[in-house]
Amino acid sequence: MSVPTTAVQAESAQVPAAAAPFVVNERVRRKLRRERAARAVFALMVALMLLPLFSILAYLVIKGAPMISWEFLTTNPKSGMIAGGIWSALLGTIWLVVVSLAVSAPIGVLAAVYLNEYARDTWFTRTVNLAVLNLAGVPSIVHALFGMGAFVLFFGMGRCVLAAALTLAVMTMPVVITATREALGAVPMSFREACWNVGATRWQTIWRIVLPNSISGILTGVILEISRKAGETVPIMFTGAVFYRNIAEGDLFAYSLREQVMALSMHLYTVTTQVTGVPEALPFAVATVLIAAIIGINSTAIVFRIWLRNRKKW
Amino acid sequence: MSARKKIEVEDLRLSYAGKEVIHGISFDIREHEIFGVIGPAQSGKTSLLRCINRTIEFSADARTGGVIKVDGFDVRRQNVFELRRKIGMVAPLPVGLPLTIYDNVAFAPRCSGLNQKGELEGIVERCLRQAALWDEVKDRLNTLGTKLSGGQQQRLTIARALSHDPEILCLDEFSIAIDPVTTMRIEDVLKELRKSMTIILVTNLTQQARRLADRTMFLWNGEIIELDGNGVIFSEHPKDRRTYEYVQGIFG
Numbered sequence: 001m002s003v004p005t006t007a008v009q010a011e012s013a014q015v016p017a018a019a020a021p022f023v024v025n026e027r028v029r030r031k032l033r034r035e036r037a038a039r040a041v042f043a044l045m046v047a048l049m050l051l052p053l054f055s056i057l058a059y060l061v062i063k064g065a066p067m068i069s070w071e072f073l074t075t076n077p078k079s080g081m082i083a084g085g086i087w088s089a090l091l092g093t094i095w096l097v098v099v100s101l102a103v104s105a106p107i108g109v110l111a112a113v114y115l116n117e118y119a120r121d122t123w124f125t126r127t128v129n130l131a132v133l134n135l136a137g138v139p140s141i142v143h144a145l146f147g148m149g150a151f152v153l154f155f156g157m158g159r160c161v162l163a164a165a166l167t168l169a170v171m172t173m174p175v176v177i178t179a180t181r182e183a184l185g186a187v188p189m190s191f192r193e194a195c196w197n198v199g200a201t202r203w204q205t206i207w208r209i210v211l212p213n214s215i216s217g218i219l220t221g222v223i224l225e226i227s228r229k230a231g232e233t234v235p236i237m238f239t240g241a242v243f244y245r246n247i248a249e250g251d252l253f254a255y256s257l258r259e260q261v262m263a264l265s266m267h268l269y270t271v272t273t274q275v276t277g278v279p280e281a282l283p284f285a286v287a288t289v290l291i292a293a294i295i296g297i298n299s300t301a302i303v304f305r306i307w308l309r310n311r312k313k314w
Numbered sequence: 315m316s317a318r319k320k321i322e323v324e325d326l327r328l329s330y331a332g333k334e335v336i337h338g339i340s341f342d343i344r345e346h347e348i349f350g351v352i353g354p355a356q357s358g359k360t361s362l363l364r365c366i367n368r369t370i371e372f373s374a375d376a377r378t379g380g381v382i383k384v385d386g387f388d389v390r391r392q393n394v395f396e397l398r399r400k401i402g403m404v405a406p407l408p409v410g411l412p413l414t415i416y417d418n419v420a421f422a423p424r425c426s427g428l429n430q431k432g433e434l435e436g437i438v439e440r441c442l443r444q445a446a447l448w449d450e451v452k453d454r455l456n457t458l459g460t461k462l463s464g465g466q467q468q469r470l471t472i473a474r475a476l477s478h479d480p481e482i483l484c485l486d487e488f489s490i491a492i493d494p495v496t497t498m499r500i501e502d503v504l505k506e507l508r509k510s511m512t513i514i515l516v517t518n519l520t521q522q523a524r525r526l527a528d529r530t531m532f533l534w535n536g537e538i539i540e541l542d543g544n545g546v547i548f549s550e551h552p553k554d555r556r557t558y559e560y561v562q563g564i565f566g
Contacts, residue, residue, distance in 0.1 A: 121374050194409040194471070196369060198422035198478050199399035208421070213412055 060291065064284030072285065076246050081270065082277045086286055088247045091254060092261035093293065096165050096236060097229045099257065104169035105222055108176035115177070116184040117206055136174035143171040144235040152239050162257045164240030171235055172225040179221025183214040216308040223301045227294050233265040241266045243274065264290040320345040320385065320482065320512040321366065327379035328361055328370070328536075335361060336536040338380065348508055350527030350544070351516045352560070358536040359516045360406075363484045366514075367401040368394050384482070399426065402480030402511075406487035408467035410459035411474075415442075415451050418459040418470055422478035437477055444507065445473035446499040465492045472500065476507075483507065484514045489522065501526055520561050524548045532557045 071085060078084030115132075119125040147167025157163040187210050195205040211218075233241075241263045247254035255261050268286045271278045321343040328336040336358045343349045351359050364370040366382055368389055382389045389397055399422070411418050419438045428434060438455070442448040447469040451462070459470050468491045475483060485504075489497040504513055504526060517523050523530045524544060531541040532554075540547060540557045552558050 190405075190407070190409045191411055193369065193372070193405070194411055194474070195421070195425075196372070197367065197398060197403040197405070198425065198474060199395045199397075200422070200425040201395055204425045208425075209411060209413075 057291070060284050060288045064281055064286070064288035067279070067281040067285040068288060073289065075249055077244065077267075080277075081244065081267075081275050082279065082282070086264065086267060086289060087249050088245050088254075089262040089264045089267035089286070090289065090293070091247070091252065092161075092241065092245075093230055093264040093290070095161055095255050095261060096168060096241075096263055097226060097297070099161060099165035100168040100172070100229050101222070101226065103166060104173045104225065105176060107169075108173045108221070108225075109180050109218055111173075112177045112180035112184065113206060113211075116181045117202060117210065132174045132177050136178060138171075140171060140232055140234045143167060144238040146170065147235055147239040158258070159240045159242075159260055160258045161240055161255060161261050164236040164261070167235045167239045168229045168232060171232070172228050175228065176218075176221040176225045179224060180214075180218045183217025183221070184210060186217060187213050216305045219301050219305045219308070223298050223305075226297050226301070230290065230294050230297070231265055233263075233269055236263055237266055237269075243270050264293065318345040319343070321514075322383040322386070323362075323380070324383075325380035326362070326365060326382060328358070328365060329377050330373065331375040334536065336365075339533075339536070339538050340380075341531060341538060341541055343512060343514065344528075345512055346508055346510075347528040348504065348513045348515055348526050350523030350530035351514065351533055352518070352520050352523050352530060353533035353539075354560070356535070357533045359533055360486055362533070363403065363486055363514065363516060366482075366484065367398050367403055369398075369403070399478045400481050402475035402478070402483040404468075404472050404475045404483070404485045404488045406490050408464055408471050408491055410462060410467040410470055412458070412460050414456045415459045415462070415470065416455040419473050419477050422474060426478065438473075441473040441476045442470075444476055444503050445469040446496060446503060447473060465496060468492050469496065469500070480511060482512045482514065484516070486516045487518060489517070489519065497522075520548075520563075524561075532560060534560075 073085060073090060074087050075085035076088050077086065115125060115128065119128075144167065147163060147170065151157050151163035151166050152159055155163075157166075191209050191213070192205050195209055200208070240260055242260045243262070243266070245260065245262050264286060268283060268290065271286060272283045319342045323342070324340050325338045326336055326340070327334060327338050335356075339362075351362070353359055361370065364373075365378055366384070366389065370376050370378060371394075384392075384397070384400065411421060413421065416438055419441050420434045423434060423437050428437075439448060439452075442451065447466060450466060451457075459467065462470060468488065472485075472488065483504075488500070492500070501522070504515070507513065515523060515527055527544055529541065529543050530547045532539045532547065534556065540552055540554045542552070546552055547557060548561055550558070552561070558564075
């Protein structure tokens with residue numbers, strides 16, 4: 001037996017042996033060993049997860065950082081894309097993300113509100129839910145073909161910002177719907193019942209209670225959506241992104257909805273595989289900017305979300 | 315006591331997923347009475363209340379039969395939101411909405427379109443006083459209702475149920491989370507409130523029904539065992555032996 005136990009027993013001689021507190025026997029030690037083992041396994045997995053993440057980031061930044069400058073960000077690619085900056089691609093990505101978000105975020109969030117708050121549990125809603133979940137897993141090439149068939153050809157938009165943004169919107173909508181539904185589902189049912197009990201309509205309940213308390217979760221969905229939109233190459237390649245465009249440098253409105261655009265993801269693909277004589281650092285610099293842009297947009301949303309979560313009221 | 319019927323229940327049946335839990339019960343509740351409902355768990359007390367204010371419709375697998383009339387009108391033919399405004403409902407577990415204390419009480423009036431500040435303040439104070447909570451929270455009306463203690467939240471729930479001027483107040487085990495002293499204070503309030511409204515008091519505490527109610531209904535396994543004035547139900551000789559045994563604590 002362990003020493004401390006004996007000491008305790010010796011000190012409190014009045015206490016009957018059967019009621020001796022804090023006995024560390026073999027069973028307790030086995031329990032503690034398992035606890036330590038479980039903790040070690042989980043910690044190891046965190047390490048395995050962080051390793052590639054930081055390796056990629058470090059690799060990109062180390063290789064690409066020397067090339068990144070204000071000038072790199074604000075000038076168009078030059079000399080068959082082996083020189084100059086990435087302005088037209090950077091702005092193109094921003095345009096695609098913003099336009100696409102303006103379509104998919106409201107539709108996705110509001111559709112999720114309907115599915116979660118209004119729809120009864122019928123075979124139809126169950127089918128819709130299943131479709132949404134499966135749609136999230138459809139490869140982007142399929143969305144690309146759909147976008148080309150529907151927006152570019154059928155609706156006659158041609159290859160342009162609008163068609164590409166709509167394709168991205170369709171592709172990422174399931175993400176925002178699923179995340180929003182989870183956020184809404186996390187609001188306790190008792191809150192809704194309390195509202196209904198005093199004669200509040202569903203809309204009053206949603207507007208005054210459900211949405212204010214699920215907004216941070218909804219934003220998480222939107223954040224995920226932004227990242228996915230900014231990173232996709234194939235869907236926009238088919239529907240509106242081009243290899244090269246020369247636009248007014250420094251003008252945020254150098255693109256319009258019906259024009260073709262460059263995009264960072266596509267540009268990365270181009271300079272890596274389609275052009276010869278590219279400086280070695282260029283693809284890394286493009287990738288670094290792409291990741292920095294995504295992190296930048298995300299962190300704005302994350303800060304906003306933290307602010308909202310601190311106001312959480314139960 | 316007015317003899318006018320406030321609520322009429324005719325052959326009410328309720329089943330969840332095909333399993334019947336209320337087996338065709340009929341009774342009346344008179345205006346301005348305190349109507350006690352006692353009975354062991356699973357006897358259908360809460361379900362009965364949910365049928366009256368139609369929140370039962372949120373249970374997808376619930377099916378009802380029979381008719382419930384409020385003021386002579388079938389509840390299912392009325393606008394459900396107006397119906398629920400007529401009926402204040404206090405659930406057994408307190409639910410503070412994630413709003414300030416003030417907003418919790420002002421919630422229902424606001425939902426019916428009332429926005430005038432002075433009027434809202436009046437309602438909030440009156441309801442919090444009626445729920446015996448005003449003195450404890452009057453200096454911090456702008457703190458969160460969810461941060462109150464359980465018993466305070468329950469009184470907040472009562473204040474909210476009173477805030478839309480209900481004609482009927484349903485209390486479902488309101489005193490579970492409240493200490494005896496506060497319970498007594500609220501019971502006094504109920505005696506006062508009955509002048510202006512009809513009260514349905516569902517309770518596990520038979521003594522509470524005995525103290526407060528005019529008539530008490532003993533519900534057991536979805537059937538009415540006995541419904542009579544308290545003088546009979548809580549006497550030595552109610553009509554049904556099971557009532558006597560339940561009230562005396564011999565079974566149930």
